Amino acid sequence: MSKIIDVGISLDQKYQITVGQQLPQSFKAYCQAHYNRNKIFVLIDENVNRLHGEKVATMVSGFENTHVIEIPEGESSKSVKQWNNITNKILETGIERSTPILAIGGGVTGDLAGFVAATVLRGVPLIHVPTTLLAMVDSSIGGKTGVNHTTGKNLIGSFYQPDAVFSDIAFLETLEQKEWVTGMAEILKYAAIRNPDLFEVMEELIHQPLTPKKRWSEVVEESARIKIDIVQKDTLEAGTRAYLNFGHTFGHALEKVSGYGEITHGEAVFVGMIAACHFSQELGHPVSDVRFSPFLSLYKKQMAPLTVDTEELLDAMKSDKKVKDNTIRLVLLNDWGSPYLYSCEDHSLLHKSWRYTLDKLNK
Numbered sequence: 521m522s523k524i525i526d527v528g529i530s531l532d533q534k535y536q537i538t539v540g541q542q543l544p545q546s547f548k549a550y551c552q553a554h555y556n557r558n559k560i561f562v563l564i565d566e567n568v569n570r571l572h573g574e575k576v577a578t579m580v581s582g583f584e585n586t587h588v589i590e591i592p593e594g595e596s597s598k599s600v601k602q603w604n605n606i607t608n609k610i611l612e613t614g615i616e617r618s619t620p621i622l623a624i625g626g627g628v629t630g631d632l633a634g635f636v637a638a639t640v641l642r643g644v645p646l647i648h649v650p651t652t653l654l655a656m657v658d659s660s661i662g663g664k665t666g667v668n669h670t671t672g673k674n675l676i677g678s679f680y681q682p683d684a685v686f687s688d689i690a691f692l693e694t695l696e697q698k699e700w701v702t703g704m705a706e707i708l709k710y711a712a713i714r715n716p717d718l719f720e721v722m723e724e725l726i727h728q729p730l731t732p733k734k735r736w737s738e739v740v741e742e743s744a745r746i747k748i749d750i751v752q753k754d755t756l757e758a759g760t761r762a763y764l765n766f767g768h769t770f771g772h773a774l775e776k777v778s779g780y781g782e783i784t785h786g787e788a789v790f791v792g793m794i795a796a797c798h799f800s801q802e803l804g805h806p807v808s809d810v811r812f813s814p815f816l817s818l819y820k821k822q823m824a825p826l827t828v829d830t831e832e833l834l835d836a837m838k839s840d841k842k843v844k845d846n847t848i849r850l851v852l853l854n855d856w857g858s859p860y861l862y863s864c865e866d867h868s869l870l871h872k873s874w875r876y877t878l879d880k881l882n883k
C-alpha cells in the first residue's frame with residue numbers, strides 16, 4: 521500500500537511523492553507515462569548499487585539505454601570535483617534535454633545528482649529514489665541541490681525540483697544502524713518545529729528493532745508532509761523555509777570544523793538542536809533539551825568525543841547562508857512547534873551554548 525503526497529510548488533511545477541513498500545512497478549509505470557524511454561542516466565551510491573543493483577535494473581528495464589554512474593559513498597563526494605567528473609561522463613556519453621537523471625541513494629547522492637541535473641544543459645528531468653531514512657524524510661524533498669565548499673557546507677548549488685520522488689522504504693532493510701540514527705535527527709527536527717507528537721512516536725520506535733515496518737512508513741510520510749507544507753509556502757527560502765534549518769547553523773559548523781565526513785549530517789544536526797534549545801532557553805523560552813534525552817545515548821554511542829574549539833565553531837557559523845548584514849541568524853524555538861528566526865548579536869551566548877552542548881555530548 522503506497523501513499524501519494526501531491527506537491528504544488530507553482531502552477532506549472534506540480535509533482536508527487538510516493539511513499540510505500542516495493543515501488544518498482546509504480547516507478548516503471550511513471551516512466552512509461554512521462555518519458556520516451558530512449559535513455560536514462562542512473563546516478564547511484566556505490567553501496568546501493570552493490571546491494572540493490574538487481575532491483576534497480578528491474579526499475580529501469582523499460583529504457584533502451586541505461587547509463588549507470590556510481591557515486592563513492594561519503595560526504596567527500598559532495599564536491600565540485602565529483603560534479604565535474606559526472607558532468608563530463610554524461611556530456612561525453614550524450615544527453616538531450618528530455619533525458620531523465622535518476623538519483624538513487626542517500627543525501628549525498630541526491631544533492632550531487634540533483635545539482636548535476638540542474639546544471640547539465642541548464643536542466644534535465646530528475647527523479648529521486650531516496651534509499652536512506654534521512655534522504656526519505658528530508659534531502660529528496662524540496663529541491664535543494666548542491667555541493668560543499670572548503671569555506672562551508674552546501675555553499676554551491678541551486679533550487680531544482682524533481683519530476684517525482686519514490687520513497688520505497690524496502691530499501692531501509694539494508695540500512696546500517698548508524699544511518700537510521702542519522703536520519704532520526706531530521707524527524708526529531710520536525711517534532712521540534714512542527715509536531716511534538718513525533719517525539720513520543722520516535723521514542724517508541726527506538727525501543728524496537730530498526731526494520732522498515734508500517735510505523736516507519738507513516739513517520740516518513742508525516743515528515744514528508746511537514747517538509748513539503750513548509751517548502752510550498754516559501755520555496756526559495758525567503759523567510760519561513762529557514763525553519764527547516766533548526767539546529768543546522770550549529771550543525772553545519774560542527775561538520776565543517778570536524779572535517780566533512782568525520783561526523784554524519786544527522787549527528788551534527790542532533791548536536792545542533794541541543795545547542796539551539798539551550799540558546800532558546802537562555803532567552804527565556806520553555807524548551808528544555810530534556811526532550812532530546814531519550815535519544816542522546818544513541819548518538820553518543822556512535823560518535824567520537826567532540827574535541828572541537830568553540831572559537832572555530834563560531835567562525836564557521838559566520839559562513840552560514842542565513843547570515844545577513846554580517847549577523848549570524850539562528851532558528852530558535854518560542855515553544856515546541858513554534859520556531860522563529862533570531863539575529864544573534866551576543867556571541868558570548870553562542871559560546872555558552874556550544875560549551876553546554878559539547879559537555880553534554882562528551883560526558
Ligand SMILES: O=C(O)C(=O)C[C@@H](O)[C@H](O)[C@H](O)COP(=O)(O)O
Nearest residue numbers: 658662664673674761764765768841
Ligand atoms: O530543505 C531545507 O530548506 C532545509 O534546510 C533542510 C535541511 O535539513 C537540509 O539539511 C538542507 O540541505 C540544508 O540546507 P542549507 O541551505 O542550510 O545548506
